[in-house]
Amino acid sequence: MTGTEDSDEALMARVAGGDAAAFDRLAARHLRRAVTLAQRLTGNPADADDIAQEAFLRVWRHAARWDGSRAAFTTWLHRIVVNLAIDRGRRPGWSPLDAADTIADSGPDALDRIAERQEADRLARALDALPDRQRAAVVLFHQDGLSQRQAADVLGVRESAFASLLARARVALKTALNAGREPS
Amino acid sequence: MTESQFLRHLAEFGADPTRWPPELRAGAETALATDPTLRAAQQREAAFDRRLTGAPPDIDDARLARLLARVGQAARATPQETLMVLLLGRMPRWTAAALCMALLTLGWQAGHRLTAPTNQPRGAEVALLSDDVTTLFDGDTR
Numbered sequence: 178m179t180g181t182e183d184s185d186e187a188l189m190a191r192v193a194g195g196d197a198a199a200f201d202r203l204a205a206r207h208l209r210r211a212v213t214l215a216q217r218l219t220g221n222p223a224d225a226d227d228i229a230q231e232a233f234l235r236v237w238r239h240a241a242r243w244d245g246s247r248a249a250f251t252t253w254l255h256r257i258v259v260n261l262a263i264d265r266g267r268r269p270g271w272s273p274l275d276a277a278d279t280i281a282d283s284g285p286d287a288l289d290r291i292a293e294r295q296e297a298d299r300l301a302r303a304l305d306a307l308p309d310r311q312r313a314a315v316v317l318f319h320q321d322g323l324s325q326r327q328a329a330d331v332l333g334v335r336e337s338a339f340a341s342l343l344a345r346a347r348v349a350l351k352t353a354l355n356a357g358r359e360p361s
Numbered sequence: 362m363t364e365s366q367f368l369r370h371l372a373e374f375g376a377d378p379t380r381w382p383p384e385l386r387a388g389a390e391t392a393l394a395t396d397p398t399l400r401a402a403q404q405r406e407a408a409f410d411r412r413l414t415g416a417p418p419d420i421d422d423a424r425l426a427r428l429l430a431r432v433g434q435a436a437r438a439t440p441q442e443t444l445m446v447l448l449l450g451r452m453p454r455w456t457a458a459a460l461c462m463a464l465l466t467l468g469w470q471a472g473h474r475l476t477a478p479t480n481q482p483r484g485a486e487v488a489l490l491s492d493d494v495t496t497l498f499d500g501d502t503r
Contacts, residue, residue, distance in 0.1 A: 197437055204432050209425055216418040226424070230432050237436040241443075293416065300415050319375070319413040325382060340382060344373035351372075351409060 185250035193240040200240075204233050207251065210321075211258050217316045218262035220301045228265060232257045248330060255317070255331040263309045303353040311346035318343055362388035367399055376407035 181187065183202070191199035211232055216225035235257050236243075243253055304312050310332060317328035329339035362370075367389060374381045378389035393399055 195441055200436055201433050204429055208429055209420060212420050213418055226428055233432045234435055234439055238439060238442050297415055
């Protein structure tokens, strides 16, 4: 959003001046996407909530640092979320999937849902086995729907480097998913 | 674009040529339009892309509302980074305070030196000024 007093840029200018109401509007607008991205990167709802909260707190604290001429607000927010998710993934004891989350369902679509859940688990495990930045490349490009340029900006790399990350990730995932095992 | 180039890019970037790097798109569309084998390969890759995309995580409105409230409260309890912090960087508080005091003292001393009175008698200054003025106007002494 640009050009109006309700745009991300205008709200960020107010946030930088300490306007908490503007911050609330900005958070309400972008929180769902931030949580979704964090959950896709970590595979864990509790971690995703913590990461999204910390990301918006950083937006609040460092609002004066954001330069709209260098990066869109959403790019900046995505970058914060990705970095926090990568940092959290390095913490000891981190687990991407909730092993206790099983399906107890006897409805008519139960088999379909179980199959969907198994497929989602396979994908999550294969993604989790990728190096951090390759996983982020797949999530940003295929799941979050960013263009290669946008995703490269989020990761702070050139488009050619992003293309390389994405290509290696796709090869590894194809091998893992087709073979039914995680990429090495 | 040759068949092998197309297949390589297909594996690297996925089935949708509109999401490929801009310089490859036209060649990809031409290759697809002329070669049914490539179209079949594209359909197989599209199935793989759908697997990668997966279903979005289920984030219900109640969870989002709780999180939004938490974020708002936490922000109101958190001080923002000020202009002073941006200027001084992330140095420790005491170092920043000492630097500020040193700059203040330096500024005070410089200002004091500039505005301090000279030792010359005041009458001498006036006489000198008066002589200069008469010389400047017409060269005659009065």
